[in-house]
Amino acid sequence: MKFLNKNLLVLFVALLATNAFAQASYEDAVNKYNAADELAKNDKYDEAISTYMEAAEIGEQLGTPQGTDIKSRSEQQIPKVQLNKAGSLFNVFRTSKEIPDLDIAITAFEKSVEIGKKYEDARVTQAAQGYVPQLYYQKATMLFKREMFEDADKALNSAIQANSNYAQPYYTKGLVAKKLSDDINDALRWFDQAIAVADKTNKGQISRQAKNAAHDELLFRGSKLIEAKNYSEAIDLLKLATEYDAESADVYYRIAEAYNAQSKYDLAISNAKTALTHEKGGKTDKAKIYFEMGLAYQLKGNKAEACKAYTDASYGSFKAPAEHSMEFELKCSSTN
Numbered sequence: 262m263k264f265l266n267k268n269l270l271v272l273f274v275a276l277l278a279t280n281a282f283a284q285a286s287y288e289d290a291v292n293k294y295n296a297a298d299e300l301a302k303n304d305k306y307d308e309a310i311s312t313y314m315e316a317a318e319i320g321e322q323l324g325t326p327q328g329t330d331i332k333s334r335s336e337q338q339i340p341k342v343q344l345n346k347a348g349s350l351f352n353v354f355r356t357s358k359e360i361p362d363l364d365i366a367i368t369a370f371e372k373s374v375e376i377g378k379k380y381e382d383a384r385v386t387q388a389a390q391g392y393v394p395q396l397y398y399q400k401a402t403m404l405f406k407r408e409m410f411e412d413a414d415k416a417l418n419s420a421i422q423a424n425s426n427y428a429q430p431y432y433t434k435g436l437v438a439k440k441l442s443d444d445i446n447d448a449l450r451w452f453d454q455a456i457a458v459a460d461k462t463n464k465g466q467i468s469r470q471a472k473n474a475a476h477d478e479l480l481f482r483g484s485k486l487i488e489a490k491n492y493s494e495a496i497d498l499l500k501l502a503t504e505y506d507a508e509s510a511d512v513y514y515r516i517a518e519a520y521n522a523q524s525k526y527d528l529a530i531s532n533a534k535t536a537l538t539h540e541k542g543g544k545t546d547k548a549k550i551y552f553e554m555g556l557a558y559q560l561k562g563n564k565a566e567a568c569k570a571y572t573d574a575s576y577g578s579f580k581a582p583a584e585h586s587m588e589f590e591l592k593c594s595s596t597n
Contacts, residue, residue: 290319290331297338306346313338340377340385347373347389351396360403367396394423398430405433410440428467431455435474445482445498449475452505476505480512483519492519510540510550517553521560529557545577552579559591568593 293316300309313335320332347369354362370392377386401416414437420430435451442448452475459468479502486495496519502512513536520529533554540547555570568591574583587593 285319287323287327290316293319294331294335301342304349306342309342310339336380340380340382343376344373344385344389360400363396363400394420394427397423401433410437413437426458426462428455428459428462428464431458432467432471445478448478472505476502476509484515487515487519492522495519508539510536514550514553521553521557526557526561530554548574548576548579552583564591567591
């Protein structure tokens with residue numbers, strides 16, 4: 262018995278396949294197309310895509326206007342089916358709320374972008390490109406809530422890579438940086454980028470969130486430094502906070518407090534006055550500022566202004582210390 266050479270056998274099989282397509286008719290292509298349609302309607306997305314590709318290949322082999330038409334029609338359906346598949350997988354995640362299911366959906370949308378570009382379907386490409394960064398951001402927020410900060414940071418990087426004009430991930434990277442680094446500048450760098458991108462893309466809410474986050478962190482750290490008697494560094498951070506909120510009464514109050522501790526009473530009084538112009542609360546809210554101002558005037562030796570400031574400070578928790586200073590230290594006339 263004789264056997265065909267292995268290489269000849271492979272060539273023979275290839276020729277048979279070519280002849281099979283050459284012998285296929287327009288009717289075969291239409292049948293494939295219709296079968297693919299039916300598969301797509303029944304959510305059998307991968308099988309539908311494969312069958313559309315077969316129909317397109319037959320149409321190309323035919324080399325006729327009808328073949329070209331069925332090839333074009335088939336290829337037009339492939340990106341749409343892939344996007345439908347991605348949407349279906351996203352719905353699976355919406356039900357399960359599990360990150361592995363979200364990863365599968367993200368991969369499907371990324372594939373939709375690839376296929377959309379390949380078949381020049383701008384609508385599918387644009388739609389899929391819109392989903393990818395949002396899903397990476399959703400993954401990041403889930404990881405952040407689970408305190409998986411490094412993994413969250415990677416997901417945020419992917420979101421930014423997919424859309425560099427997406428402001429929200431920059432803001433969240435600032436929050437992640439606060440968790441991963443003791444250096445405030447690491448967080449501020451991302452908050453600054455969030456503000457820049459948000460302003461460029463008219464995302465005012467995100468810009469405000471980033472500014473508030475930067476302000477709050479600087480105010481918190483500045484206050485802690487005052488408690489630690491590190492006044493110069495505290496003032497530097499608090500002044501930086503005013504770049505994010507130039508009307509922060511709390512920041513100017515803390516600056517006044519730090520300057521009082523450094524015996525820089527004129528600067529303390531100036532910042533206390535600025536704090537008062539921005540304080541929108543009532544007398545109780547302003548009491549702490551007036552108390553700091555009264556202290557500056559007292560230490561400076563200006564009894565009249567000190568008594569006046571302490572009078573305005575006599576509310577809430579500052580009432581007792583203010584009245585003590587007026588009665589026993591300054592002997593203000595209003596207390597006699």
